[in-house]
Amino acid sequence: MKGFFEKSGTSSSNPSRIDVLSKSSETKTSNKASLLSGFFVSAFSIFENHGGATPCERKAAGSRPNGWTAALKRVVASGSMRRIKEQMLGFYKTSVISSTGDIWLLGACYKVDDSADGDPVSTNGFVAFVEDFSSRILLTYRKGFDPIGDSKYTSDVNWGCMLRSSQMLFAQALVVHWLGRSWRRTENKQLDQDYLKILQQFWDSEESAYSIHNLLQAGNSYGLAAGSWVGPYAMCRAWECLARMKEVADEPLPMAIYIVSGDEDGERGGAPIVFIEDVSRHCLEHSSGKAEWTPILLLVPLVLGIDKVNPRYVPLLRATFTFPQSLGILGGKPGVSTYIVGVQDEKAFYLDPHEVQPVVKIDKDNLEVDTSSYHCSVVRSLQLDSIDPSLAIGFYCRDKGDLEDFCSRATKLAEESDGAPLFTVAQTRSSPGRGSDPVMVASDVCEARGEDSHDMASSANAKDASEDDWQLL
Numbered sequence: 001m002k003g004f005f006e007k008s009g010t011s012s013s014n015p016s017r018i019d020v021l022s023k024s025s026e027t028k029t030s031n032k033a034s035l036l037s038g039f040f041v042s043a044f045s046i047f048e049n050h051g052g053a054t055p056c057e058r059k060a061a062g063s064r065p066n067g068w069t070a071a072l073k074r075v076v077a078s079g080s081m082r083r084i085k086e087q088m089l090g091f092y093k094t095s096v097i098s099s100t101g102d103i104w105l106l107g108a109c110y111k112v113d114d115s116a117d118g119d120p121v122s123t124n125g126f127v128a129f130v131e132d133f134s135s136r137i138l139l140t141y142r143k144g145f146d147p148i149g150d151s152k153y154t155s156d157v158n159w160g161c162m163l164r165s166s167q168m169l170f171a172q173a174l175v176v177h178w179l180g181r182s183w184r185r186t187e188n189k190q191l192d193q194d195y196l197k198i199l200q201q202f203w204d205s206e207e208s209a210y211s212i213h214n215l216l217q218a219g220n221s222y223g224l225a226a227g228s229w230v231g232p233y234a235m236c237r238a239w240e241c242l243a244r245m246k247e248v249a250d251e252p253l254p255m256a257i258y259i260v261s262g263d264e265d266g267e268r269g270g271a272p273i274v275f276i277e278d279v280s281r282h283c284l285e286h287s288s289g290k291a292e293w294t295p296i297l298l299l300v301p302l303v304l305g306i307d308k309v310n311p312r313y314v315p316l317l318r319a320t321f322t323f324p325q326s327l328g329i330l331g332g333k334p335g336v337s338t339y340i341v342g343v344q345d346e347k348a349f350y351l352d353p354h355e356v357q358p359v360v361k362i363d364k365d366n367l368e369v370d371t372s373s374y375h376c377s378v379v380r381s382l383q384l385d386s387i388d389p390s391l392a393i394g395f396y397c398r399d400k401g402d403l404e405d406f407c408s409r410a411t412k413l414a415e416e417s418d419g420a421p422l423f424t425v426a427q428t429r430s431s432p433g434r435g436s437d438p439v440m441v442a443s444d445v446c447e448a449r450g451e452d453s454h455d456m457a458s459s460a461n462a463k464d465a466s467e468d469d470w471q472l473l
Helices: 027-047 053-062 065-078 079-088 124-135 160-178 192-198 212-218 232-248 275-284 311-320 400-416 453-465
Strands: 103-105 107-111 257-261 274-276 296-303 324-333 336-344 345-353 378-384 389-395 425-426
Touching: 027 345, 053 389, 103 124, 103 378, 107 124, 124 336, 124 453, 160 212, 160 232, 160 324, 160 389, 212 232, 232 324, 232 389, 257 400, 275 296, 275 453, 311 324, 311 389, 311 400, 389 400, 400 425
Parallel strands: 257 296, 274 425
Antiparallel strands: 103 107, 103 336, 296 389, 324 336, 324 389, 336 345, 345 378
8 A cells, every 4th residue: 555645655754745634624623634544554554565566566465375464455455445544534635745846737837835824735726736636537447347358357457557547648638629728627516518428438338439448459459458467658559549440430539649659560769759740641641631730649658767767857757747738647656557647846746547446337418427436636646756667648739839839849848858858859750850760679568768878869869850940831
């Protein structure tokens, strides 16, 4: 089980972690929280690292002879127990925020340095941040759905976290597309039908366009299978294949999808390049030749180190959240995928798919359906430099102007990368911005980009890319 305050990789005794309760809470509630927190910390502290263990570590632990301990671990570490703990302690809107630095959440900035008493949690900016955070769609492990394909799997527990994380990123793209970035979920108002339509498409059934059933089928050629964990690169390719399947079935996605990476048969080392001609081609194909520019989802799978993220990339990852087109990051601890949606200083805020919930069918015509299981107001964080180096960044560009703004920001970020950009921008594949062909492989199933060789290739790419004067034709 992760730390008591849900901050991965930090001891519960760390003084920088704060217990955030509503400022309007009464003394009785605070006393209850104090007593219960002591119980939870003392009783369950032996499970501190369970939530962050890799699948292999969990398997090894489960094979040990102490069955009672293993069973209790499973109960305590489950999402249901975690939610009960949060509600009993009053953590309806919790955070590990103790800094007054700006919070960036998917392109939106929140100021938390204007508090009279110096507590960032009491600021209007923090309240607005939590409202925005809790409006993002949460997709978690589910149980009780129809079997996936020919398998017997009726749940994705312990293996579907990357699938769920990618669904959350795509759901955010749909929210921005249909409802706008400023959309917020309201508790006491009638639900928006477009919002319910989005949720309906992620129901765990072959009938739903973006269900894990259909994602696994689409990504079969990239190794996706029920019961198996998958990496970010293969996950991005699975969405690309799903888009192609839907186009063939005359049920196209509402946006084109462009994977910013190397060859179709595998990622090649060095910084990926956003080729404007490729973006234009994807838009043209998506519209069946009717429009030069359409909404487009850019997915950038990256491998930024071997065992951990190379420190030089951390500021660049943080900067991507300032892009108005930001859709966040598919990433997390090694073997534990999450959907990272925001940053503050060195911390990353994320939505966690590792909660097991019964399958819920959403009907877009039922405007009073309970959608609470698709949202979370508990803010969790981890250190940005502790995430798995294999990750994927998402961006949504609504039109040509939006894409032009994205390219301008991406180019500026590459210029400030000191020769090691996350990705670069070039007009065409034949332009100087393409640079020399990198020699190392950087897909999920091949060798990661090492610090030295990657830096050399990236430097060459960055130099050439900066000399290429790209423009949207």
